[in-house]
Amino acid sequence: GLPESLVQREQQRILQSIIRDNMARSYFEDSGAWAGRCVVLGAGNVSSIGLQDVLNKVFCENYKCVLKLNPVNDYLGEIYEQAFRVLIDAEVLEIVHGGAEVGARLVRDVATTAVHITGSSRVHDAIVHGDPPLDKPITSELGCVTPIMIVPGKWSQRQLRYQAVNVASMLVNNASFNCNAAKVLVTAKHWPQRKEFLDALRHVLAKTETRFAYYPGAEQRHADFCVAYPDAVVSSDCVPQGHLPWVLASGLDVNVVAQLAFNEEAWCGVLAEVPLAVETPADFLSSAPEFCNQHLFGNLSCGIIIDAATRRSVSDAYEHAIDQLRYGAVAVNAWPAVVYALGVTPWGAYPENTLGAISSGLGFVHNTRMFDGIEKCVLEAPFRSMIYPPWMVDHQRPLAVAKAFTWLEAYRY
Known part of the structure; x- marks a missing residue:
């Protein structure tokens, strides 16, 4: 058989090839156009969640974002605006305030092409299976025992x-x-x-x-x-x-x-x-x-x-x-x-x-x-x-x- 060192090098080469072919594909396959507008429904418990969700949607999935702050930590709005001024000025990010009604209007807006929510499965299901049912893709993080x-x-x-x-x-x-x-x-x-x-x-x-x-x-x-x-x-x-x-x-x-x-x-x-x-x-x-x-x-x-x-x-x-x-x-x-x-x-x-x-x-x-x-x-x-x-x-x-x-x-x- 082949020497163990050669086998390990070949396995490493194959692994590197697999990883390379499955990383950042949107940057290589897309024409450079934005994927659309994603409404990010922010969480109310941890101050970093909304911003990190936006970062992922903008830089990993090529979405412009509207971040709707949760009323529980609505006070973060001014801090977020300072931190993300570059994206806001470039019209890549908009930060809005309000309750469930504002979130519902944003989700149903025809300009919205995707939704991301951090919250409970009950809120998620109300959005997805409501009247009318959601007709656009949604990603989510909904908690766990x-x-x-x-x-x-x-x-x-x-x-x-x-x-x-x-x-x-x-x-x-x-x-x-x-x-x-x-x-x-x-x-x-x-x-x-x-x-x-x-x-x-x-x-x-x-x-x-x-x-x-x-x-x-x-x-x-x-x-x-x-x-x-x-x-x-x-x-x-x-x-x-x-x-x-x-x-x-x-x-x-x-x-x-x-x-x-x-x-x-x-x-x-x-x-x-x-x-x-x-x-x-x-x-x-x-x-x-x-x-x-x-x-x-x-x-x-x-x-x-x-x-x-x-x-x-x-x-x-x-x-x-x-x-x-x-x-x-x-x-x-x-x-x-x-x-x-x-x-x-x-x-x-x-x-x-x-x-x-x-x-x-x-x-x-x-x-x-x-x-x-x-x-x-x-x-x-x-x-x-x-x-x-x-x-x-x-x-x-x-x-x-x-x-x-x-x-x-x-x-x-």
Whole structure:
């Protein structure tokens, strides 16, 4: 046979050719004309979403854009206009304000040739299947019951504490108004450290200040989950007006697949835990993806937490689990939001959805490398980061870090 080095070089050449032929094709195949006008219906929870959606539509898909701001963060309009003045002056971008009525008029306008929405599946379906039905293409990012799979291993006390803070941070950031907030912890029922880990997580949540529940409808959604899981409230003492206590509902029955936590994105500070009746890490890595794929709403992003020793011991099962997970983003030992935040990693639902069964949406944004045919993005991180992540709830100087990052991005060139 051929020498191994020659085979590897040939495989690399073929891979490079495939990638080259499936990148930025619109720049090489089109005549240079704009694809049309896309109405981007902005999200109300994270300030960067609307702008990044616009960037993808303009530079990756050749659309001129109208960005309709969400009333929840309408105050961002002036900042957006300053940041994107070049595109606005070139008549590539227009920023408009208003509620649902304004959005509906823009979507139905004859000059609009495409739509992109970040929001809920209910709003998406109202647009697509309304009267009259939508007659133009739409892409979307619609949220998810985000699972975090805890692969059983032998952890030190320091590692237990770190991962408890890690998971808590995935829940409480932005008052849990994130489409990638941790919503279901999938654990191994017979993991010897399961109770210890859950106790550590409850302790972190109990010590973490509650957040102002600024998003409309949060109080009712929170109340619905508290009714469904009445013994799950972690922090209820001296909660300020307008805040909501953290909720951790543990020990959910894996066989009751119709329950609220599996089928409804809480969109508030609620986390559920479901233990799978497995004995080994390899069994867990086989069962957990199957459970998530089949029984949890959505296919946007998920997370796996696994220590290095366990990963080495079950490397084949680990790789198989990554392959089997039907999510657009898989984050290992990191909050799935990191895939969103990097900006160079594609962000979107696993490509199996349809307009009739939309789940977490259609299409990818943040496609900075301009890839075609994206299935998923996999981000792998160390079990314990050498640099303490600034989004951790007990980080001592997150504002200073954020300011330093902003300065770096603004002036490094």
